[in-house]
Amino acid sequence: MPQKNFDEIRELDLFSKLKDESFSKLMRGAYFKQFPPQIELIDEGDSADFLHILTSGAVELFSRWENRETTLATVFPISTFILAATMTDLAYLMSARTLEKSQIILIPSEDVRAVFSEDRDFANAIVLELARCYRGVVRTTKNLKLRSASERLANHLLVLHKRMDRRNSLTLPYEKRRLASYLGMTAENLSRTFTLLAENGVEVHGKEVVISDLGKLEAFARPTSLIDG
Amino acid sequence: MPQKNFDEIRELDLFSKLKDESFSKLMRGAYFKQFPPQIELIDEGDSADFLHILTSGAVELFSRWENRETTLATVFPISTFILAATMTDLAYLMSARTLEKSQIILIPSEDVRAVFSEDRDFANAIVLELARCYRGVVRTTKNLKLRSASERLANHLLVLHKRMDRRNSLTLPYEKRRLASYLGMTAENLSRTFTLLAENGVEVHGKEVVISDLGKLEAFARPTSLIDG
DNA sequence: CAAACTAATTGATAAACATCAATTACAGTT
DNA sequence: AACTGTAATTGATGTTTATCAATTAGTTTG
Incomplete structure (x- = not known):
């Protein structure tokens, strides 16, 4: 060993x-x-x-x-x-x-x-x-129980962002279908939710996620330490 | 003291x-x-x-x-x-x-x-x-994540039934709106789900729940020890 | 016991989300 | 680079669940 x-x-x-x-x-x-x-x-x-x-x-x-x-x-x-x-x-x-x-x-x-x-x-x-x-x-x-699918995704992106040293660009560390399952939605719904978030400061290209407007994303996600740590 | x-x-x-x-x-x-x-x-x-x-x-x-x-x-x-x-x-x-x-x-x-x-x-x-x-x-x-609202209710009734010494009649130990919230649904949806369960061996009168056909309820609920204990 | 309040139910409608099918993008293999 | 298999996306549609409004049932209180 x-x-x-x-x-x-x-x-x-x-x-x-x-x-x-x-x-x-x-x-x-x-x-x-x-x-x-x-x-x-x-x-x-x-x-x-x-x-x-x-x-x-x-x-x-x-x-x-x-x-x-x-x-x-x-x-x-x-x-x-x-x-x-x-x-x-x-x-x-x-x-x-x-x-x-x-x-x-x-x-x-x-x-x-x-x-x-x-x-x-x-x-x-x-x-x-x-x-x-x-x-x-x-x-x-x-x-x-308290959040919709799109709110869960938005907050998850903020958690990843924080974990990645607050860089505005990050790579999803897993496949999207697994992310979808983790967040409690289907892969199709995740895909559509990503397009929804385009209007809230998020750009996605494959596994690359760019947070182009952190303020907008936060306003949409309304994170709290009592859920998101 | x-x-x-x-x-x-x-x-x-x-x-x-x-x-x-x-x-x-x-x-x-x-x-x-x-x-x-x-x-x-x-x-x-x-x-x-x-x-x-x-x-x-x-x-x-x-x-x-x-x-x-x-x-x-x-x-x-x-x-x-x-x-x-x-x-x-x-x-x-x-x-x-x-x-x-x-x-x-x-x-x-x-x-x-x-x-x-x-x-x-x-x-x-x-x-x-x-x-x-x-x-x-x-x-x-x-x-x-794995069950629909009606499946959650059906299984919860089975858990209560077991806890109440397997009597076929039991009293809900909380208000229905709290049960609904606990199960992750609205009170309205709980109400409708109870009427749905009428066809699956469950009768409700106020807080009294009678399990008239345990077999049917179990067939609908498909309980497992890995979720329901 | 009636009044007043709250909970529960019911109906109508809307929103959220899932499913199915078809296509496109991507990754790994030869 | 073409082939193959899987993942991701998109569109059309259906189901589930929430919301809003109105009514009924049930409790509490004076």
Whole structure:
């Protein structure tokens, strides 16, 4: 198992304050796997045997019901995913698939729970991470219930803009159909919503989005920290 | 502060395995307050100074954005609410109001965090509770994104039915307009959806709901444990 | 118990959004 | 560069859901 990746994940909020002993205990039982694109890593309903850490590539969390499917999140390096199922030893509620070739570290859930009980700093980090995830999903719910599709898109663009160091030009980090699913609309509707936003300070060329009039976009989106962070 | 309520909340999952010492530490700084109906307890954005425990009455968690409002949850005794904000020392993401006359115990967030660091069993309980809440909101998101309004109503009735000991007759524990808001639809649409469900084994008279044909309702709702628990 | 208020329902209409089909754009392969 | 498969867009249409207005039912209050 390459040392490089150990150093990387050691930096994660979840592990940074960990005793070396605890960290080794976690890594001792860990698998380090490489996956090609479009591999289904997790099928919702499976038992949560491993905590997953994505160190390179990209992973989509999604869910299916009655031949419908929706994207719940896109995970980029370096992040953990499905921590809650790991901690409660319950079935995964989301499925996961790689979007690109991805490197993933798999830590047995038992080990995570064991170190959680032994190491106070780890327990603290886990709670903060869980609370952060929880608050993220609460924001998502508010977004879905309080806003229309075009408002969700506008605000999402503002979030990306902020994340991209407030540059007025940005590249969508995923396919449009996945963005549409994430925002709770169809790809067709997303496309039409983009043309609507042309009158509100947004220009789109393929995956390139230019925010030509930030003021207009903000006036349309009316972002709030209580939804958009 | 009446002893009666201490005994009650001692039974909560969150406190049941707690050392007596830790429990007293939490209760030492706690306020015990009675509120009339329709009092706004929390305004989203406020700092999370207290963990709330509802011991009698009912509380609605809701959120507002741009003169729209949506119900996120209804809390019944005995439950805690807004644990995540308490643990992270961040602003509340939801507002809260009493629906009825309610008794609420307020524990200073600092005390909760202090006992969390000292008492391993409490830390465990907190993590399980947070994970449970998180998974609850993930289910909500899946419900909203994967199902139509009528499917959400049908499944919600099945959840209530199960909770009410599987009796074929049940009383809605909240007003219909709140149910509508919770399910992400208007009151008018809820009303029409109830008439639609008449052909699928459901009879409604005011707040009384009779499930006259469970098989039909289930065939329509297609419940799954991965959304409905 | 009537008055006054609020919630729930119903009908008519409009807006938002999805679906289906057809085309265009793009990316990867040979 | 032509071929192939997938993604994105566009147009036509249909469904779902919201809005507005009016009425009815149900609760609370004096």
